[in-house]
Amino acid sequence: MTESKWIVGVDVGGTSVKIGIISAKGDIYKKWEIKTDKSNGGQRIMEDVWNSVQQKLSESNISSDNILGIGLGAPGFIDGDTGYIYEAVNIGWKEYDLPGHLKQLSGLPVFVENDANVAVLGENWQGAGRQEKNVIAITLGTGVGGGIIANGEIVNGANGMAGEIGHMTIETAGRPCNCGRAGCLETIASATGIVRQAMELIEAGNSESKLVEHFENHGVLTAKDIFNYASLGDQEASSIVHYTADVLGLVIANMGALLNPSKVLIGGGVSKAGDQLLDAIKASFEKYALERVSSICDMRVAELGNDAGIIGAAFLVKQKVLHVSF
Structure with a gap:
């Protein structure tokens, strides 16, 4: 791929997880969904996400070295500074270090925010907010x-x-x-x-x-x-x-x-x-x-509909890694 750096955006919902490979400019290169596995307190969801991401990166000939990071929006009560999830009732998570878990799996920087906050980031970056x-x-x-x-x-x-x-x-x-x-x-x-x-x-x-x-x-x-x-x-x-x-x-x-x-x-x-x-x-x-x-x-x-979450999650990575803001 000609784009030098990519971002993985993830939007976790109660029935499905939306995932996208997104350019640093905010363009969606590829997007897909996987089922949200809420068994065992949702502990397998991040493994499913990373396995799916690896497969799509391989299909797209994108090295994980060219990924700036993973941004993730999730429902529930989340510490905006650390991404630590106090509780996400609809998923089954409680007292869960999600960013730590996904970083351990992927070796990439991981940033997590409440899904509603991630959606407004997406709308403001690429949608009706106009930055x-x-x-x-x-x-x-x-x-x-x-x-x-x-x-x-x-x-x-x-x-x-x-x-x-x-x-x-x-x-x-x-x-x-x-x-x-x-x-x-x-x-x-x-x-x-x-x-x-x-x-x-x-x-x-x-x-x-x-x-x-x-x-x-x-x-x-x-x-x-x-x-x-x-x-x-x-x-x-x-x-x-x-x-x-x-x-x-x-x-x-x-x-x-x-x-x-x-x-x-x-x-x-x-x-x-x-x-x-x-x-x-x-x-x-x-x-x-x-x-x-x-x-x-x-x-x-x-304007963005179901894409707001993954686009906003990508902007979250830009904010944290490249120190950009609106």
């Missing part, structure tokens, strides 16, 4: 995740908990959250939270919404269904979308008062609602935010 120095990213999926870049650097906080946007309290007497508390943003604005709002409306039994008919006919309701009916003018579906967007706009306005970002990125499956959701969030943000905060801030949908 801004102050960025907030919110991921709306089955849960709500987030990452913050301030003055060109990921914000980790005292013990890695900065950016847990999904667990900001919105409704003090709200619905139970998986974190053990109640009323978190995640209980409202995740795909699960949006469906929960609709199911409560259906179970109340006095709604004329098309959502009721849909659920009776299909036995299931998704966030996509709710956005579809809202776009068709269903009043109660529209009310759910409006409330969700209003809450998100309020959260972003409050974060804006603290962080003054020039870019806010909305990603995850729920963001596929596109302008229908984004325009409503923008309107809410502008309603609640200080004018000097909202006027400088560009809000847009994330």
Whole structure:
């Protein structure tokens, strides 16, 4: 290969591990996935990753001597300075020196960050962030995740908990959250939270919404269904979308008062609602935010999709090895 130095980016998920060989410029040369083996407390995952990487490097005639390092994003509570994993419940890891283990296997520098932080690095490097120095990213999926870049650097906080946007309290007497508390943003604005709002409306039994008919006919309701009916003018579906967007706009306005970002990125499956959701969030943000905060801030949908993690993991290596920043 003509490229002199490459980076391996790894994004560990609950069902699959995404891996990429990425140039120092951020171009993906090759990407693939392997199954996440959660047996035995996930202790074989790094062996699987390195065996797979070795095979692809060999196929591509790339020597490990030409690898700058391995960057890895993982779910759970992670020390941003050392990459040590305190706990990743969905994987089975606990008190795990992942970078030490993978470095021992590969002989390469290894750097590990929380997956949400790695995703915002990727989006800011090669996606919708456009390499801004102050960025907030919110991921709306089955849960709500987030990452913050301030003055060109990921914000980790005292013990890695900065950016847990999904667990900001919105409704003090709200619905139970998986974190053990109640009323978190995640209980409202995740795909699960949006469906929960609709199911409560259906179970109340006095709604004329098309959502009721849909659920009776299909036995299931998704966030996509709710956005579809809202776009068709269903009043109660529209009310759910409006409330969700209003809450998100309020959260972003409050974060804006603290962080003054020039870019806010909305990603995850729920963001596929596109302008229908984004325009409503923008309107809410502008309603609640200080004018000097909202006027400088560009809000847009994330662009990289499932590639954000491996690209961000590669940028993590660039940050650590080449000492670059946004």
